[in-house]
Amino acid sequence: MELLFFYMFSAGIIGASLLMVTRANVIHAALLLVLTFFFMSGIFILAGAEFLAVVQVLLYAGGIMVLYLFSIMLMNVEVSVRLRQYHRQSFFAVAASLILIFEVWTVLGRGGSYPAFKGFSWQLGATPGNVEALGSVLYTKYLFPFEVASILLLAAMIGAIVLAKRTIDR
Amino acid sequence: MVSLTHYLALGAIVFVIGAAGVLMRRNAIIILMSIELMLNSVNITLVGFSRQWGDMTGQVFAIFIITVAAAEAAVGLAILVSLNRDRTALNVDEVNLLKW
Numbered sequence: 001m002e003l004l005f006f007y008m009f010s011a012g013i014i015g016a017s018l019l020m021v022t023r024a025n026v027i028h029a030a031l032l033l034v035l036t037f038f039f040m041s042g043i044f045i046l047a048g049a050e051f052l053a054v055v056q057v058l059l060y061a062g063g064i065m066v067l068y069l070f071s072i073m074l075m076n077v078e079v080s081v082r083l084r085q086y087h088r089q090s091f092f093a094v095a096a097s098l099i100l101i102f103e104v105w106t107v108l109g110r111g112g113s114y115p116a117f118k119g120f121s122w123q124l125g126a127t128p129g130n131v132e133a134l135g136s137v138l139y140t141k142y143l144f145p146f147e148v149a150s151i152l153l154l155a156a157m158i159g160a161i162v163l164a165k166r167t168i169d170r
Numbered sequence: 171m172v173s174l175t176h177y178l179a180l181g182a183i184v185f186v187i188g189a190a191g192v193l194m195r196r197n198a199i200i201i202l203m204s205i206e207l208m209l210n211s212v213n214i215t216l217v218g219f220s221r222q223w224g225d226m227t228g229q230v231f232a233i234f235i236i237t238v239a240a241a242e243a244a245v246g247l248a249i250l251v252s253l254n255r256d257r258t259a260l261n262v263d264e265v266n267l268l269k270w
Contacts, residue, residue: 006171006172010180016185017207021191026199033203040210043180046172047221049229052213059236066242071247072199075254080261086194087263093193097186104182108175111206137226151238156241163248167254 006046012039024085026077030068037061051131177218184211198253200262202246209239 013036020032031116037060087093138146188211191204211230218227254260 002172006176010176013180014183014187014194016195017187020189021195021200021204026197029200029203031185033206034266037210040214043177043214044217047177047217049217049220049232052217052232055236059240060266064240065172067243067247068199068203071251074251075199075260076265077260080197083196083261085196087196091196094188096193099191100189102181103181103184104186108178108182121183126217126235133226135228138230142230149234152241153237156244160244161249163245166249 002046006043009039009042011156012036013043018097024081026072026080027069030072033068034061034065037065049130051134174222177214177221181215181218184208184214186218190222196261196263198250198262198265201230201262202243202250205246208241208244209235 006161016032016036016039020036020165024027037056041053041056044050044056178197185269188204188208189223192201195204197200213235214223214226216232216235218228220226220232253265257264
């Protein structure tokens with residue numbers, strides 16, 4: 001049953017992302033990317049990462065993709081639908097991608113066995129659950145990277161304002 | 171039973187799709203979206219490892235990756251908006267002022 005759902009979500013992810021990469025219309029690509037993120041949150045739930053699944057829907061589908069859609073509405077994208085969509089280096093890009101997937105295939109095939117699945121250290125409805133376990137690790141062991149991430153967000157916010165401002169008063 | 175190899179293979183396939191999108195497309199917005207796709211494929215791999223070993227570190231790093239993706243989206247879209255002011259179409263092979 002778990003395997004069936006995994007293959008269903010994987011087919012959704014791969015199909016939607018292939019469509020996303022090949023669309024000429026940017027709005028269609030953005031909506032297909034939202035669909036991909038929803039399927040990915042399904043994969044996260046299968047892997048027992050409930051908090052990440054919720055964050056995926058809230059932050060990616062709800063936050064980042066809305067930012068993309070607003071920016072698309074600020075630019076005029078109607079022109080680029082009629083233009084040539086692919087780069088001149090497309091042949092080399094496809095060749096490089098095929099080489100990359102072949103490499104990964106070889107490594108995964110020869111990787112041997114991984115240590116056995118130990119089972120979740122958290123369970124749905126149990127205490128401590130996934131959110132609690134995540135929070136207790138995030139705010140103790142990874143407190144410093146957490147603070148650095150907040151500085152990064154501040155820098156990105158200031159950078160976005162400075163870059164998108166029409167003129168900078170001196 | 172879903173094994174770790176399933177998660178690794180799925181992450182690798184989605185990563186390669188995103189990389190092909192970055193290399194092949196001319197539209198800068200779709201290139202940014204493909205980068206988001208690549209970051210998310212790494213999240214799949216991290217969550218797979220986190221499940222395999224019953225350890226939270228993978229999920230913590232997935233949250234950091236989401237943070238970096240949000241910062242990247244904000245700055246990248248700001249660059250594209252300011253780039254869109256003096257040209258009509260956002261094609262990356264036309265932005266070649268610094269190209270050798």
